[in-house]
Amino acid sequence: MESSSELGFPINGDVKPKIASKRPLLGESTKVEGDDDEALFSVYLSAVASRELVPATNKQPRSDDMVRVSSSDDVFYRSLVRRTRITYDSLRYLIASEERQLPPGHRRRADLVAGARMKRLGLWLHRDKRIIGSIPGVAVGDIFFYRVELMTVAVHGHIQGGIDYVCPRGSDGRFPVATSVVLSGGYEDNDDRGDVIIYTGSGGRKKNEVSLTAPQRLSRGNLALEMSKENGIELRVVRGFTFDRSPSGRVYVYDGLYKVIDSWPDPGKSGFGVYKFKLLRITGQEPMGSVILQTAMDLKTKILKSRLNGYLSIDMSNGLERSPISLFNDIDCDKEPLLFEYVVRPVYPSIVFQETMEMRRRNGCRCIENCSPRCACAKRNGGEFPYDSIGLLLRGKPLIYECGTSCRCPASCPNRVSQKGVRHRLEVFRSKTTGWGVRSLDVVRAGEFICEFSGKVRTEDQWEAVNSKGGSLVYPSLFPGRWREWGDISDVVADYKPPGFTSSDLNFALDVSKKRNVACYLSHSMSPNVFVQMVLYDHYNEKFPHLMVFAMENIPPMRELSIDYGIEMDSFAC
DNA sequence: GATTACTCAAGCAA
DNA sequence: CTTGCTTGAGTAAT
Structure with a gap:
């Protein structure tokens, strides 16, 4: 069953991921009627009380067991992914409407809270394996509105980080392998040409700033991309755009699998050294969702020539x-x-x-x-x-x-x-x-x-x-x-x-x-x-x-x- | 094992 | 309607 990667560490093939089991629920539901001050105060108290029911520790570390999954049961996995996403979105909506009843400054982010609660209940998918390649039930072109949503279905594991990677068991942390990247417009040195991406490594930036203030280092995600290149291991690519019909104002499109085919250190626009990685889209996949999204937006104003006849x-x-x-x-x-x-x-x-x-x-x-x-x-x-x-x-x-x-x-x-x-x-x-x-x-x-x-x-x-x-x-x-x-x-x-x-x-x-x-x-x-x-x-x-x-x-x-x-x-x- | 550094979010006020 | 500020969760590293 093992198709060993060229890395020397096993990447299992055709393993059916275990489905998360349900756990007992913590009762936490704050329903609101009316909006006078007294009601608001009682809602606030009950909301605060319910927060104390949340266990302080929620350690459920991700597996370091790498696996490739060929989805033999598309209907099953598609349904599983959909159910997870319906639960996430409905819960997020419920929490958001609860939080809106609280005074400003006491509100939490519904996207994060919904994700956390689902994780606590064991409802995130594929926690027992790290999937290399496509996620069963997630199709090229699928769109997401929150980074946390990507996490619940294991497309990408970081709430902010652009590069997700796994250190294979036994590799002593020295041979990380990249599993997915998100292109979200945060790095000035990126160059996205669709099938080919010049991706800038992470680091060297201050929080929330576009330009670099220090040179990047070849560690963590950057090292993982380097290792993926050397071993020819594919990774998932997600593109983020601003999108006004999204509840978050952003949309994330799963664009399929790419391979890192080149890498080099680069001076960078800001003068601080960056690492650059050339990503090439694997052929034979469905058309890129982000291209279709862009084309569809163009169709708003004009009928494209290619479609005219x-x-x-x-x-x-x-x-x-x-x-x-x-x-x-x-x-x-x-x-x-x-x-x-x-x-x-x-x-x-x-x-x-x-x-x-x-x-x-x-x-x-x-x-x-x-x-x-x-x-x-x-x-x-x-x-x-x-x-x-x-x-x-x-x-x-x-x-x-x-x-x-x-x-x-x-x-x-x-x-x-x-x-x-x-x-x-x-x-x-x-x-x-x-x-x-x-x-x-x-x-x-x-x-x-x-x-x-x-x-x-x-x-x-x-x-x-x-x-x-x-x-x-x-x-x-x-x-x-x-x-x-x-x-x-x-x-x-x-x-x-x-x-x-x-x-x-x-x-x-x-x-x-x-x-x-x-x-x-x-x-x-x-x-x-x-x-x-x-x-x-x-x-x-x-x-x-x-x-x-x-x-x-x-x-x-x-x-x-x-x-x-x-x-x-x-x-x-x- | 607890703590910390790191991260291409997201909400909100101005 | 951009811009900056604030608070963040999860992860890997320490």
Whole structure:
């Protein structure tokens, strides 16, 4: 099993990393209602009290056992990574909202606290091995918003440090090997040309300063890069950018594996000596995520020449969607998506809306301004709003009640999200592997609404007629409840109550034979990156909810969106 | 083993 | 909306 490195120290191959075990939880949950001084003070006290529950020591040293992992079980590892990241992000959000209740000066950084708590609970991945090469379940192009997030899934081990390395067991600390580097714009001598990077070693800088104040030394990370060069060992590369649609203002893109092919001492721009390392990207990998990110941003202002002859339509919704849906095919002559009537919303039979005016008046809320947690719509959602202030879905539920046509609150009410329609620049595109597919030209944040399934609503007695004519139906009851995974923090919060099951069976199907929209082009996957959340807003008939599609992870531009239809691959026609 | 030096964060106020 | 200041966590080295 051992593929020995040229270094003389073993790097194991094909070892299945052990999955972190769950440990008992410390109860620490400070819920806040109201914002008067007394409440604030009690929150402060309870928060301080909860901090004392945290053990002072949290020593869980990293392993020095190097391993290469070939991911034989992609679905498993992808799910594991996603679950870890959902837990991290949900916990970070929870902690951030708790900390905001504290007076300034007493707030802790939610990104760090969330990471620390997960580490304490044994929820960081791959702590028992140091992985050389790619991390199973992490794909080239994956995007992260926090350095700590990179640590939880073992892509990079330092909260600030740019070079991560391991000293192999028995090497007496003299032969460190680099595992990953982060290019974040902190060194003036760096030169990033994509496939080739001239990377400056670390050190010689004062805290937070760009220019050097002392020469660098060939030790620690710098020595590790030197050793990696001599032994031809690959390392992971992450690039950091400023990005205004990130909660941290930064985005970190995993750009795949590189090798150090050259190194030399250099005078450096500041006059203090630096070490430089030439990194070359290993060929045969997926395209670089940071390049795609940059290209997608360029596409905001112009249609790139290279893509010009692929467009079948700039907007296949013909202006019906709030954001245009482009149609792209540079593979063959298929124009199938142009042959249908584009409808933005499902076409309901009139019985769905058969409610008396009195019922509608009772159902809607009467808030004049933005709704409060006490309003009728919040109560219907279990006393809380399903979205945060920028429209991110906080937690999947069997059914969400958005404020709707019967409510008096303004269109700006934060409980109106999916009803407003598509916000990202979506594209239906021809793919060699999945036929037609859907992707976004914008970054889609985890929890963001993407689109709704439209089509003609058919009741059960009509299905057979549609099928016999060769029509296509989407069955809502088959979607396997992936919404349960979204916002699930049962791993870190002791009193987490899992959401209930959908009570009523959904006995309708969406007939997308003639009328359809972008959603029915979503590909099927057992390891999906989007999921369906049922929503009501324009009627209160729970048997006919809207099928709203949300992102269950951060999706980089141009990556295909995929959903779990709960069906066998080949039985799906659309 | 406890302590310290080191680090291409991140939040916030000005 | 940049800039500087402050507080930081985890790791490897001491």
